[in-house]
Amino acid sequence: MAEEQEKKKKFSPTEIILITPVVLLVDALTLIANLAAAIPVIGEITEVGGSFMAGAIMFLVQFYLLMKGTKNLSFLIGGILDMIPFLNMLPTQTIGWIAVVIMENNPKLKKIAGKVDKTGVGKIAGKL
Numbered sequence: 001m002a003e004e005q006e007k008k009k010k011f012s013p014t015e016i017i018l019i020t021p022v023v024l025l026v027d028a029l030t031l032i033a034n035l036a037a038a039i040p041v042i043g044e045i046t047e048v049g050g051s052f053m054a055g056a057i058m059f060l061v062q063f064y065l066l067m068k069g070t071k072n073l074s075f076l077i078g079g080i081l082d083m084i085p086f087l088n089m090l091p092t093q094t095i096g097w098i099a100v101v102i103m104e105n106n107p108k109l110k111k112i113a114g115k116v117d118k119t120g121v122g123k124i125a126g127k128l
């Protein structure tokens with residue numbers, strides 16, 4: 001029975017161990033860019049460079065989740081929250097990644113999230 005549950009899991013421990021530091025790196029880059037924004041010339045350079053690197057890495061992670069066939073609404077919400085000034089200092093991408101992994105690897109939570117998705121969140125996201 002334990003083997004069947006392992007087969008149903010979308011993310012293996014290896015995938016989680018490899019992708020989590022990448023997502024943490026994105027949050028760290030965003031934090032450094034935001035904190036350095038107060039420094040006159042260096043702040044603008046780090047803001048643009050950090051945002052570009054974070055965006056490129058997150059695009060690749062989103063593409064990976066799309067290829068895995070996950071409904072990555074919570075990861076997308078983390079990405080949207082990351083665009084809001086000062087709120088992007090929080091590790092929203094990491095929280096979104098952990099939420100996706102937990103929901104995709106736990107069938108009961110996935111079923112509950114599917115019910116919530118049908119009640120309105122998915123309808124709102126579908127109109128965006």
